[in-house]
Amino acid sequence: MTKKLIGPLSIGTSLVSVGSPQSARHELTYYGLSNALAEAFKELALGEIPLLTMQSALHAAAFSEGTRTMERRVSDLRIPPSPASLISPIGGQPLEERLFDATANVKILTSQIAMHLEREWRDKLFRQLDSLHDPKEWEPDDEPIQQASFATFLKAIIQIKPKRRPGLGLSHAGYLIAAWTDKFDRLTIEFLPNDRVRWVIGRPRDDEPEHIAGQTRVSRLAETLAPYNPEIWFSS
């Protein structure tokens, strides 16, 4: 009977039984608990105490002072979560808030390498990002821009230093897509997390469109594109 009653409080129970005769201690716990339960439920039913107070009353009745001290010490030993890990879940946020947070996060990321980008370039980039995340045109199932994708984009842009700005888009998963077009030649790069990029070149050959695609690390992007004369897209 005792076990049934104190089952949900198993952690406390095991602390109570440390260094004392099991049966006597359980008996004591049982009577303490049942009295506390009766009192707490009576007052709770009458609306006189909130649930938290009831839990405190139960806790005080069920465990001895020594046990509570021991529990406090164990509790103090727990390492609190790092402030950096306290990331608020965005799943339940309103759409406008999610979009704002996503764009704010990537703008903050940009600020960390701002010294490598011209002011004008940065301003235009921010306007493009805001435009991409316009709540009025947002499809609810789409993901806003992913920070990891944007970090890859920044690395590529600072290395390639294109004179011409790309058109920007977002994949369904929130990966940034940049496109450069020169007449009928088109280069599209999708920036993936973990420094990966996927690119597609489309250009006419003998009056037929030809497509070449590849996937590589962002550090190899310039080298991989070199055989395709990328200056036609990147130079002004």
Add this chain to the structure above:
Amino acid sequence: MGFREISRIGVRYVNRIDIPVSGPIVEHEMFLNVYPKVPDIFGPLGAYAVQAVLPIGEIGCKLTLNSAAVPSPILDHASFLFDQDIAKEIDPPQSDEAIYDLLNKIRVQKNKVFEACITDRARELFKR
């Protein structure tokens, strides 16, 4: 009603220095004057973090200096953090005027510390 006494006034300045990588090794001591010294037999450092705490007697503050190698956010660069925390913990000013006066003095000291801790090669990087 009353005011709570101010027990600490501190300012934190965190700088990241991105150094272009041209070879397998970046000699951080060519750019910073704060770095760890390890025996030569260990070879080049993979990463490092150093902290120094020292008084700035002129303004009665404590300087906590942190410097560390950090992953670079851009390609072909090695990055180092140079982090200054300058704080007055003993007898901090309590009035607005005295607080702003202290903050201005801290800013001047921060610049002095930074200039003392970087080399001319680092200064060249900032001119680009």
